[in-house]
Amino acid sequence: MSQITLTFPDGKQKDYIAGVTPAEVARDISVTLGKKAVSASVNGAHWDVQWPIIEDSSIAINTLKDSELALELVRHDLAHMMARAVQEIWPDVKVTIGPVIEHGWYYDFDRSEAFTPEDLWLIEKKMKEIINLKDPVRTEVWRREEAIEYYDNNNEPYKVELINAIPSDEPLRMYWHGDWQDLCRGPHLQHTGQVPADAFKLMSVAGAYWRGDSNRPMLQRIYGVAFLNKEDLRAHLKMLEEAAKRDHRKLGREMNLFHFEEVAPGSVFWHPNGWRLFQTLISYMRRRQDTAGYLEVNTPDIMDRALWETSGHWFNYMENMFLAQTHDDRDYALKPMNCPGHMMIYNESLRSYRELPMKISEFGKVHRYEPSGALHGLLRVRSFTQDDAHIYCTPEQLTEECLKVNDLILSIYKDFGFENVHIKLSTRPENRIGSDESWDLSEAALKNALDRAGISYTVFEGEGAFYGPKLEYVLRDAIGRDWQCGTLQVDYNLPERFGSTFVNASGEKVAPVMLHRALFGSLERFTGILIEEHAGKLPFWLAPRQVVVAAIVTDANDYVLEVVDNLKAAGLQAEADLRNEKINYKVREHSVGKVPFILACGMREVENKSVSVRKLGEKQTYIRSLEKIAIELKTEATPPDLR
Numbered sequence: 001m002s003q004i005t006l007t008f009p010d011g012k013q014k015d016y017i018a019g020v021t022p023a024e025v026a027r028d029i030s031v032t033l034g035k036k037a038v039s040a041s042v043n044g045a046h047w048d049v050q051w052p053i054i055e056d057s058s059i060a061i062n063t064l065k066d067s068e069l070a071l072e073l074v075r076h077d078l079a080h081m082m083a084r085a086v087q088e089i090w091p092d093v094k095v096t097i098g099p100v101i102e103h104g105w106y107y108d109f110d111r112s113e114a115f116t117p118e119d120l121w122l123i124e125k126k127m128k129e130i131i132n133l134k135d136p137v138r139t140e141v142w143r144r145e146e147a148i149e150y151y152d153n154n155n156e157p158y159k160v161e162l163i164n165a166i167p168s169d170e171p172l173r174m175y176w177h178g179d180w181q182d183l184c185r186g187p188h189l190q191h192t193g194q195v196p197a198d199a200f201k202l203m204s205v206a207g208a209y210w211r212g213d214s215n216r217p218m219l220q221r222i223y224g225v226a227f228l229n230k231e232d233l234r235a236h237l238k239m240l241e242e243a244a245k246r247d248h249r250k251l252g253r254e255m256n257l258f259h260f261e262e263v264a265p266g267s268v269f270w271h272p273n274g275w276r277l278f279q280t281l282i283s284y285m286r287r288r289q290d291t292a293g294y295l296e297v298n299t300p301d302i303m304d305r306a307l308w309e310t311s312g313h314w315f316n317y318m319e320n321m322f323l324a325q326t327h328d329d330r331d332y333a334l335k336p337m338n339c340p341g342h343m344m345i346y347n348e349s350l351r352s353y354r355e356l357p358m359k360i361s362e363f364g365k366v367h368r369y370e371p372s373g374a375l376h377g378l379l380r381v382r383s384f385t386q387d388d389a390h391i392y393c394t395p396e397q398l399t400e401e402c403l404k405v406n407d408l409i410l411s412i413y414k415d416f417g418f419e420n421v422h423i424k425l426s427t428r429p430e431n432r433i434g435s436d437e438s439w440d441l442s443e444a445a446l447k448n449a450l451d452r453a454g455i456s457y458t459v460f461e462g463e464g465a466f467y468g469p470k471l472e473y474v475l476r477d478a479i480g481r482d483w484q485c486g487t488l489q490v491d492y493n494l495p496e497r498f499g500s501t502f503v504n505a506s507g508e509k510v511a512p513v514m515l516h517r518a519l520f521g522s523l524e525r526f527t528g529i530l531i532e533e534h535a536g537k538l539p540f541w542l543a544p545r546q547v548v549v550a551a552i553v554t555d556a557n558d559y560v561l562e563v564v565d566n567l568k569a570a571g572l573q574a575e576a577d578l579r580n581e582k583i584n585y586k587v588r589e590h591s592v593g594k595v596p597f598i599l600a601c602g603m604r605e606v607e608n609k610s611v612s613v614r615k616l617g618e619k620q621t622y623i624r625s626l627e628k629i630a631i632e633l634k635t636e637a638t639p640p641d642l643r
Contacts, residue, residue, distance in 0.1 A: 004020070007056075007057070022042070023049035036064070038189050039070075072100055074189070074195050076184075077192070078104075083107050084180035085130060086222075095109060104223065104225035120202040124202045134191045135179075137177050142172045144172055147159075175188055201233065205223075239479050242479050251532075254536070255274075265382065266382030267383040274527075278527060294361040299342065302335070311340040311494060313336065316431060321369065334366075339390055340494075341362075347500055350501075353394060366385075367383050368384075377528055378524045378527055381522070384523065384524040393513055395513055401515055403449045423473055423474070424458050424472040425458070427443055441492060446470075446471055469490060470487050470490075471488040472487055483525075485525070485526060494514055495513070538594070543594070545575065546596055546633070548576075549577070550600050551578050551602075567630055571634060608625075611629055
């Protein structure tokens, strides 16, 4: 038998017979490691401990302490254990697929009856029994005909369909967890007992079409979460509990901000309070952009197909676009992006190098088709407003302009309390336009700007837009969730496609470089993030309802109106509550509505020209003169960029 040489992480080498498995290597190192091994890394690939190694390779043995790889394995094995548990309880249920997702996994089942919360409890109990059995996990490679016959005999049509979709040159790997079997690429753990029994939980059931096709059967999808220890599970469940309290859809109803209708799925119906908040964000951004030298424009919402063909959207982005055809057979599209409209404005005049950089901004309403199942309140919509801008500059100005945008984005996020910002650099995708040379220049410009700013970032290969690489700015909120908001993209391609030029210092017409830039990104999404970040208790300058002045007795009504007039004169959002209700009732109601300040007025306040002040979230009240409270609140209402 031939021998192979394995190289370990410390550089040491050892010879083994070809076909040795990582499990055998681990046991050779030590009995303890043999028991603890969950997988291996072979030449950088994640490797099942049962898979043979047939050539000289580097190898590292992974245990549960190798958290990232181990966690993926644990979640993957739990998906299989859940399917096994379901079929042991209900043998007639058909199984489909069960991938690992963020925080856990799901598995889709074909069952005539709906799963109930009590069923989830039963499944979870059965899964823990399977874990305690410590059943061995083994893997085999089967011939295609053998696998199809097996699943036909066991009445598993979904597995047969999956096999037929696998390329003929790929091996079919079967995994056995005890006596239960599933088709899977692997890898998996050594035995079921390696899963921490106290670190997972089944969460919910949802409907899901087979292969995401609404013409195919509706299945039942069970979701689970899993971690490597019960402390991490407990922390995650606590985060979910806190997230539910902060859900912007729930708070949006309580604060009377917005709602959605089936007549316009994924589009927001803004109420007066919500629209006031929305416009406050726009006013803030308009001031920041004016200071930074941007010129605000507005472009049409619907434009001819020819424009989108020139931009490349028609061929590279059509599945995300809303299309329309008029009676004269002209094809149009609702704009999914503002950039082609800005190209038309730039091209309207002959530009000189002295005009550059030219910065065009727009609060443009864009429309993108999102699957109905992906829609999620303000966070995932089909119609939204972008604080979009495009910067036309010379190649020499490019790095400096990238730096300026980066500084502006980080400064804006700081004004809103977001200082934990992670930056992703997404590079060229397979489906793209433009030359490799232009992509090299674009990617280098973004890297140079970040390096000059001394900012760390993570590279995501192949995730750029079809016309250029991009930076994505990811905010981490108060409970540890990440939100992708602002973007910065370098684009050599669109100016060339649209024939955009400027006259350089030598009198030659050359193409500018274009930067695509969004700061909040989607204003709808950013509004939802802000609501959840602050649990509805928005900073005073942002709050759509800043002050309610409530009468304690009806004899104080005239004074309440006087207080409201004084506060409005100071530029505050103030309203009167003259209802014939008890003051405690009014306070509770306006507290649920997240009004930052409630000023109560009775006869004592009338006589003293004062108000009783209650701040949202505080039980204690205090007395202020009318003159002093107006000054204090006006100061607190000043936006951060004007302080």
